[in-house]
Amino acid sequence: MWPSPSGSRKAVAGPFDLVRVQRRRSRRRRPARRHPEQLHVFSFTHPAVAGHRQALTVLVRGKMGQDAAIPLAGAQARARMPGAFCTDISTVPAPRPTPALDALTAQLTAFPDFLALLTAAADYRPSIRLDLLGRGGLRLARAYDRQQAAWGDPRRALVTGGLSARPA
Numbered sequence: 001m002w003p004s005p006s007g008s009r010k011a012v013a014g015p016f017d018l019v020r021v022q023r024r025r026s027r028r029r030r031p032a033r034r035h036p037e038q039l040h041v042f043s044f045t046h047p048a049v050a051g052h053r054q055a056l057t058v059l060v061r062g063k064m065g066q067d068a069a070i071p072l073a074g075a076q077a078r079a080r081m082p083g084a085f086c087t088d089i090s091t092v093p094a095p096r097p098t099p100a101l102d103a104l105t106a107q108l109t110a111f112p113d114f115l116a117l118l119t120a121a122a123d124y125r126p127s128i129r130l131d132l133l134g135r136g137g138l139r140l141a142r143a144y145d146r147q148q149a150a151w152g153d154p155r156r157a158l159v160t161g162g163l164s165a166r167p168a
């Protein structure tokens with residue numbers, strides 16, 4: 001017997017209410033599932049008029065699956081390059097934010113941050129001349145190689161020159 005919805009003391013029999021209460025009692029609290037943050041890398045291509053292909057890389061970072069990230073990436077690609085089509089999709093564990101490497105990448109390369117360097121075109125690998133860039137270039141090359149190895153990407157930085165041959 002349950003009190004009536006009007007608040008009167010009159011008792012009302014309600015099997016629906018009883019089922020609801022029983023379900024609430026028997027339901028166990030499950031720990032929240034933690035989805036790791038992922039980085040979805042979408043490559044889009046657009047055949048240009050002159051025969052040169054234009055490439056666009058769209059990054060979607062979040063705790064969503066790849067199928068949920070496709071509409072977001074498609075909308076970004078259509079806004080930037082109408083008529084582009086998706087040529088490659090890969091999902092990798094999202095790297096932790098690296099403000100020091102982001103600043104170093106912006107200082108030493110033409111990329112705005114470290115993540116843009118990591119997700120450059122499929123045939124790109126950075127060439128780092130230690131005689132021009134010094135220890136910062138060596139640190140950037142090691143971080144790049146370490147992250148690409150963690151993602152299973154065969155690309156590695158091409159390191160040339162030596163620290164002793166650095167100009168004054």
